[in-house]
Amino acid sequence: MSSDHAAPAPLVHPPTTRAVRPMEGMQVYNKKLGMWVFLLSEVMFFSGLIGAYIVLRFANPEQWTDAGVVLNVPLTAFNTFMLICSSVTMVKAFAAIEHGDQAGLRKWLIATVILGAAFVGIQVFEYIQLAGHGFVPMVDRYAAEGGPLYGATFYTLTGFHGAHVTIGVLCMIFTTVLAFRGRYTRDDYGGVEIMGLYWHFVDLVWIILFTIVYLI
Amino acid sequence: MSSVTAVAERNVSVQHWAEPEHPDERPFIRKYIFSTDHKVIGSQFLFLSLFFLLVGGLLAMMMRWQLGYPGEPMPGGGILPETMAAGGILLPEFYNALVTMHGTFMIFFAIMPLLVGVFGNWLIPLHIGASDMAFPRLNMASFWTAVPAGMLMLVSFFVEGGAAGAGWTAYAPLSADPEYTGVSTGQQIWCVSLVVLGFSSLMGAVNYITTIVNMRAPGMGWFRLPLPIWALFITAILILLAIPVLAGAVILLLFDQTIGTSFFLPETGGEPLLWQHLFWYFGHPEVYILILPAFGIVSEVIANGARKPIFGYPAMVGAIVAIAFLGWLVWGHHMFQSGMNPLLGTSFMVSTMIIAVPSAIKVFNWLGTLWRGNIHFHVPMLNALAFVAMFVIGGLSGVFMASTPVDIYIHDTYFIVAHLHYVLFGGSLFAIFAGIYFWFPKFFGRMLNPTLGTIHFGLTFVFYNLVFFPMHNLGLGGMMRRLYDPNAYAYLEPLQPMNTFITVNAFLLGAAQLVFLVNFVWSLKGGKPAGPNPWNANTLEWTLPSPPPHGNFAAIPRVYRGPYEYSAPQVEADYWPQSEPPEPGQEPPVDYTVREALFSGDVPQPKDAPETKGSDG
Numbered sequence: 053m054s055s056d057h058a059a060p061a062p063l064v065h066p067p068t069t070r071a072v073r074p075m076e077g078m079q080v081y082n083k084k085l086g087m088w089v090f091l092l093s094e095v096m097f098f099s100g101l102i103g104a105y106i107v108l109r110f111a112n113p114e115q116w117t118d119a120g121v122v123l124n125v126p127l128t129a130f131n132t133f134m135l136i137c138s139s140v141t142m143v144k145a146f147a148a149i150e151h152g153d154q155a156g157l158r159k160w161l162i163a164t165v166i167l168g169a170a171f172v173g174i175q176v177f178e179y180i181q182l183a184g185h186g187f188v189p190m191v192d193r194y195a196a197e198g199g200p201l202y203g204a205t206f207y208t209l210t211g212f213h214g215a216h217v218t219i220g221v222l223c224m225i226f227t228t229v230l231a232f233r234g235r236y237t238r239d240d241y242g243g244v245e246i247m248g249l250y251w252h253f254v255d256l257v258w259i260i261l262f263t264i265v266y267l268i
Numbered sequence: 269m270s271s272v273t274a275v276a277e278r279n280v281s282v283q284h285w286a287e288p289e290h291p292d293e294r295p296f297i298r299k300y301i302f303s304t305d306h307k308v309i310g311s312q313f314l315f316l317s318l319f320f321l322l323v324g325g326l327l328a329m330m331m332r333w334q335l336g337y338p339g340e341p342m343p344g345g346g347i348l349p350e351t352m353a354a355g356g357i358l359l360p361e362f363y364n365a366l367v368t369m370h371g372t373f374m375i376f377f378a379i380m381p382l383l384v385g386v387f388g389n390w391l392i393p394l395h396i397g398a399s400d401m402a403f404p405r406l407n408m409a410s411f412w413t414a415v416p417a418g419m420l421m422l423v424s425f426f427v428e429g430g431a432a433g434a435g436w437t438a439y440a441p442l443s444a445d446p447e448y449t450g451v452s453t454g455q456q457i458w459c460v461s462l463v464v465l466g467f468s469s470l471m472g473a474v475n476y477i478t479t480i481v482n483m484r485a486p487g488m489g490w491f492r493l494p495l496p497i498w499a500l501f502i503t504a505i506l507i508l509l510a511i512p513v514l515a516g517a518v519i520l521l522l523f524d525q526t527i528g529t530s531f532f533l534p535e536t537g538g539e540p541l542l543w544q545h546l547f548w549y550f551g552h553p554e555v556y557i558l559i560l561p562a563f564g565i566v567s568e569v570i571a572n573g574a575r576k577p578i579f580g581y582p583a584m585v586g587a588i589v590a591i592a593f594l595g596w597l598v599w600g601h602h603m604f605q606s607g608m609n610p611l612l613g614t615s616f617m618v619s620t621m622i623i624a625v626p627s628a629i630k631v632f633n634w635l636g637t638l639w640r641g642n643i644h645f646h647v648p649m650l651n652a653l654a655f656v657a658m659f660v661i662g663g664l665s666g667v668f669m670a671s672t673p674v675d676i677y678i679h680d681t682y683f684i685v686a687h688l689h690y691v692l693f694g695g696s697l698f699a700i701f702a703g704i705y706f707w708f709p710k711f712f713g714r715m716l717n718p719t720l721g722t723i724h725f726g727l728t729f730v731f732y733n734l735v736f737f738p739m740h741n742l743g744l745g746g747m748m749r750r751l752y753d754p755n756a757y758a759y760l761e762p763l764q765p766m767n768t769f770i771t772v773n774a775f776l777l778g779a780a781q782l783v784f785l786v787n788f789v790w791s792l793k794g795g796k797p798a799g800p801n802p803w804n805a806n807t808l809e810w811t812l813p814s815p816p817p818h819g820n821f822a823a824i825p826r827v828y829r830g831p832y833e834y835s836a837p838q839v840e841a842d843y844w845p846q847s848e849p850p851e852p853g854q855e856p857p858v859d860y861t862v863r864e865a866l867f868s869g870d871v872p873q874p875k876d877a878p879e880t881k882g883s884d885g
């Protein structure tokens with residue numbers, strides 16, 4: 053497989069004979085199928101962590117506080133809104149290249165990068181704030197309300213999500229650079245599509261995490 | 269219009285899923301070290317995993333010394349540092365490391381990479397008629413990620429405190445708090461290494477699934493796939509879904525060990541049972557990962573050796589799928605002693621017993637394949653037959669363990685050790701040997717010496733049974749697992765001669781592997797040159813030179829029939845390769861399912877062509 057041809061050569065099929073027809077698979081090209089399959093594994097990863105969170109919280113409810121007592125829900129709600137907007141800009145970018153609109157692709161990709169980076173930035177700021185108030189993952193330095201499991205699960209869940217967003221932003225920058233170099237065309241924009249798939253997945257995970265960590 | 273070209277039109281870089289074979293003119297490093305060729309990567313996994321199989325075996329030999337001759341200085345023990353063996357006598361802490369690392373190396377760095385890394389990489393593109401995997405560079409990354417993971421595990425023996433000592437199951441809080449095992453850095457390295465290896469496995473799984481779904485040659489419908497490919501496909505799905513759960517669990521453990529969280533430490537609200545659930549939710553699918561590809565290999569070898577189609581191909585596929593699905597529902601049978609509600613225990617007992625059924629179906633189908641076959645006892649066949657017999661024994665002991673009231677007594681005894689070695693050694697490893705003897709000619713263009721192969725098989729089979737069968741008795745007699753000093757309990761004294769007996773045979777078993785090692789190394793260069801099809805087999809790789817060239821096929825192969833047309837009445841030879849074009853008027857073989865219109869790749873007949881009926885034979 054090579055994905056760096058500018059114009060894909062048509063796949064030539066010698067005439068088929070009886071009992072031999074082309075296998076269409078799932079009619080989904082390799083990179084896209086690969087990304088969906090990978091995202092399935094990510095579902096399992098976050099499910100494992102979320103499962104652990106649920107078990108620990110039900111077993112030790114006294115270590116959690118009411119929503120908003122320790123965590124900054126309004127700020128994070130705004131952050132969530134920004135991440136959702138970045139999914140919108142990602143869709144706009146994808147729609148642009150579907151129609152061969154190079155300028156639109158670049159514009160909306162940059163917007164997505166900025167929103168994604170801002171999300172990470174605000175989360176880091178939030179971490180610093182929380183840590184300053186004694187909300188930390190480790191047991192012996194926990195000084196906020198609730199108990200250390202609250203901190204441990206919070207940082208683990210949001211931290212792994214944040215790491216996935218960060219990797220996504222870096223990949224998005226890479227995609228943007230390629231877009232500026234004219235890598236994607238109306239006939240060949242799979243790279244944008246799979247970037248989008250990953251990005252929407254990261255957004256979806258955040259919506260779930262925001263709900264169960266911040267709101268409940 | 270061909271629907272494949274329709275896909276190619278829409279948006280994307282086309283799948284060159286059959287680049288014709290071409291000479292490989294890259295420099296040495298790109299050709300043999302950092303290669304993206306699935307065949308080179310498969311061979312790299314072969315050498316890596318055989319090395320770790322050796323390491324795991326050596327660790328076991330040391331364990332057996334201590335169990336057979338407790339407290340006596342081990343021959344050669346003088347070279348071990350004092351932290352491991354004081355005056356040649358293995359220390360209890362080192363014994364814990366041996367137990368842990370024997371399991372860890374064998375499972376993660378020997379059996380998994382052998383079954384999934386070697387046979388997955390070598391067989392998948394060749395069996396489906398593709399020129400390489402869907403993502404060749406990802407494939408290379410998968411191998412080169414496994415290497416540092418293995419190196420980390422090896423290095424962990426030499427850090428302060430030694431290697432991990434909490435068992436391969438790393439139960440918390442034993443594994444989470446160094447005060448219990450005395451091992452700190454080593455346990456952390458264990459965690460990191462498994463996360464790294466997890467990445468390697470995941471990359472492989474994504475590659476295998478995409479390749480098998482998307483890159484099958486024309487005519488290679490789902491029900492014409494050779495069974496190793498079905499097995500590897502389902503195994504890849506298990507890996508995809510189970511490994512991330514392990515990763516999550518191990519990361520939480522690492523946090524407990526390093527950052528100071530207490531996910532699993534009870535004093536501050538942590539839940540030791542949470543570790544068990546997370547681990548075994550991964551752990552049970554993991555054992556099916558360790559056996560399903562073996563099922564596939566054995567099916568291939570038995571059909572070939574019996575010169576008969578595999579009996580009940582659709583049921584074989586269904587059984588693989590059923591085992592994989594049910595495998596998610598049984599994890600609690602590893603936790604019967606954890607204090608769970610007996611009703612919950614009963615549900616796990618029932619699901620565990622049910623999962624024996626599809627495995628039994630496979631066994632009966634192998635027997636059905638052999639029945640009235642024209643059996644050739646070539647070396648791969650010997651190993652495959654041994655697999656069937658030994659796996660049945662392992663499976664039967666599993667039924668005892670599935671029963672909760674029985675397991676309460678035999679859990680954590682040598683009965684379990686017997687069971688797991690019957691399925692992993694008697695099962696997986698014999699299948700691996702079968703696969704290596706079968707495909708070595710294709711990998712390296714040379715035959716392994718059959719005399720040495722038969723000797724290796726015979727010695728291995730005898731000593732292996734003498735080592736592991738008595739462990740059933742040890743377990744029922746009450747000998748517990750992971751026990752450093754069998755003399756610690758008076759009631760175990762009558763069992764000590766059995767321990768010594770096992771040890772002696774274990775050393776002989778280890779020595780017998782030298783025969784394989786010599787055969788393997790010598791045959792790489794000095795074996796009898798192999799033609800394209802030394803076993804008269806049907807699958808696509810046997811139409812190619814041995815070894816196949818870079819890019820595999822000169823042209824996209826066409827697949828006209830399933831892979832198990834041995835002794836077909838339509839042809840004189842007792843085999844009928846999948847890609848051999850049918851003669852005009854030749855009655856086609858029946859494709860295996862009633863849904864052949866969907867899955868077989870048949871196109872509707874033009875009106876003036878002779879109608880073909882489904883055949884009766």
